[in-house]
Amino acid sequence: MDDLFAQVRQGRPRAIARLITQVENSESVAETAVTALYRSTGQAHVIGITGPPGSGKSTLVNELAKGFRQQDLRVGIVAVDPSSPFTGGALLGDRVRMRDLAGDAGIFIRSMASRGNLGGLAEATAVVVKILDAAGFPVILVETVGAGQAEVDIAHAAHTTLVIEAPGMGDEIQTFKAGILEIADILVVNKADRPGADRTVKALELMLHMGEGGTTRHHGRLLQTSAAAMPSNGMWQVPVQPTTAVQGTGIPELIAAVQRHRQYLQASDEWLRREKDRSRREMEHLLQTRLLRRLQVVVAPDKREALVTAVATRETDPYTAVAELFSQLSA
Amino acid sequence: MTEAQRTPRILIGKPGLDGHDRGAKVVARALRDAGMEVIYTGLRQTPEMIVEAALQEDVDAIGLSILSGAHLPLTERVMALLRENDMADVPVFLGGIIPGDDLPVLQEMGVTGVFGPGASTDEIVGFVRGAVQRG
Numbered sequence: 001m002d003d004l005f006a007q008v009r010q011g012r013p014r015a016i017a018r019l020i021t022q023v024e025n026s027e028s029v030a031e032t033a034v035t036a037l038y039r040s041t042g043q044a045h046v047i048g049i050t051g052p053p054g055s056g057k058s059t060l061v062n063e064l065a066k067g068f069r070q071q072d073l074r075v076g077i078v079a080v081d082p083s084s085p086f087t088g089g090a091l092l093g094d095r096v097r098m099r100d101l102a103g104d105a106g107i108f109i110r111s112m113a114s115r116g117n118l119g120g121l122a123e124a125t126a127v128v129v130k131i132l133d134a135a136g137f138p139v140i141l142v143e144t145v146g147a148g149q150a151e152v153d154i155a156h157a158a159h160t161t162l163v164i165e166a167p168g169m170g171d172e173i174q175t176f177k178a179g180i181l182e183i184a185d186i187l188v189v190n191k192a193d194r195p196g197a198d199r200t201v202k203a204l205e206l207m208l209h210m211g212e213g214g215t216t217r218h219h220g221r222l223l224q225t226s227a228a229a230m231p232s233n234g235m236w237q238v239p240v241q242p243t244t245a246v247q248g249t250g251i252p253e254l255i256a257a258v259q260r261h262r263q264y265l266q267a268s269d270e271w272l273r274r275e276k277d278r279s280r281r282e283m284e285h286l287l288q289t290r291l292l293r294r295l296q297v298v299v300a301p302d303k304r305e306a307l308v309t310a311v312a313t314r315e316t317d318p319y320t321a322v323a324e325l326f327s328q329l330s331a
Numbered sequence: 332m333t334e335a336q337r338t339p340r341i342l343i344g345k346p347g348l349d350g351h352d353r354g355a356k357v358v359a360r361a362l363r364d365a366g367m368e369v370i371y372t373g374l375r376q377t378p379e380m381i382v383e384a385a386l387q388e389d390v391d392a393i394g395l396s397i398l399s400g401a402h403l404p405l406t407e408r409v410m411a412l413l414r415e416n417d418m419a420d421v422p423v424f425l426g427g428i429i430p431g432d433d434l435p436v437l438q439e440m441g442v443t444g445v446f447g448p449g450a451s452t453d454e455i456v457g458f459v460r461g462a463v464q465r466g
Binding site (some may be wrong): 012013016018020021027083084087088089090091092093095096099103108109110111113115151276 | 335337340355359360362363364365366368369371372373376379380383384386387388389401416417453
């Protein structure tokens with residue numbers, strides 16, 4: 001295993017690919033890998049790309065990767081597609097849009113199936129990002145499954161989150177809804193050559209400006225967004241960037257915005273705050289998993305099953321049943 | 332998730348210049364419905380692109396769909412690249428219009444399954460399951 005980790009640190013594609021497969025299939029390998037590699041991570045700028053199916057995420061990832069390569073930055077790409085809830089199978093088709101990137105040794109693309117995870121990413125995506133980080137990719141692009149309104153996990157996995165919209169996806173009421181638009185550090189209106197693109201850009205800008213002069217939520221934090229508190233004061237103002245990814249239009253501007261956001265994160269305390277937010281969630285998640293497993297060891301299966309039956313037949317309620325389970329944990 | 336579980340990952344690629352990918356899509360869909368993860372690379376791939384994708388995706392088998400008549404040189408190149416990359420153990424199967432006379436040549440190259448237009452998806456799924464288990 002140590003040999004494999006050494007090869008991953010040297011950026012050897014075969015080793016990276018094999019380790020990713022192993023962490024996807026085994027939690028214990030994931031634990032070993034993260035323990036061994038974690039100190040080599042923390043260098044990469046992790047950029048999340050999310051948006052509805054068909055909005056052009058993969059094509060945009062293709063263009064972004066080409067742009068970063070022009071700056072001589074190596075790019076790791078993780079593209080997540082959904083697994084079937086019925087068969088567990090998946091069709092991972094994001095590479096179809098990334099054919100321009102073939103044959104470039106500075107690019108590593110990995111397709112992942114979500115394997116039942118909700119939230120837009122796979123359970124192992126965070127570990128895969130760490131592997132690519134340890135392998136020395138300074139830029140990591142993470143493309144989520146086609147996202148609707150509530151798949152917002154990417155905001156906690158990425159430093160910079162791009163939310164992609166396309167024209168004609170609904171009126172401006174859609175832009176007022178809570179959820180995916182709130183996690184954007186940069187809003188992208190792709191397919192900007194289509195009719196209605198101007199209206200989509202305007203609706204999104206209106207949504208952003210509605211926050212001005214009062215307070216708005218940004219990454220779950222209440223922010224003052226009066227005009228005076230805007231960029232001059234060091235606060236990030238979410239830009240709306242039109243692109244036509246198939247033609248490469250708007251891509252240099254988008255890359256400039258992404259890099260401005262990185263500078264903003266690093267110049268403020270935001271980078272560390274986001275890293276701490278991510279670390280806290282990760283630790284709480286691991287703790288939950290561990291507690292659940294401990295419970296399964298401490299309380300015999302038939303005892304647990306009896307409690308489930310008692311809840312189902314209304315002999316007791318779920319809160320009382322869980323209290324009883326929990327008392328055995330701490331006993 | 333236990334160590335024993337491993338969802339098979341299969342690459343379906345179309346090397347060469349023919350633009351007819353219906354067969355490749357039908358096979359990709361059938362393998363998906365059989366619970367496998369299918370990496371579909373799309374049309375007009377070079378052997379280099381296919382082997383690079385297979386390496387990065389760490390697939391358990393590679394299916395090539397070729398209707399152009401260029402199956403011999405394309406397959407030969409794919410097999411050579413797999414050997415170069417220390418991936419000769421990855422099973423390769425073929426679909427498309429492949430004349431019977433070429434089968435021994437393809438077998439000699441290391442191709443383990445060839446499926447023509449008459450092949451059922453059950454047959455192909457069964458073959459891939461077997462090939463992946465042996466691997």
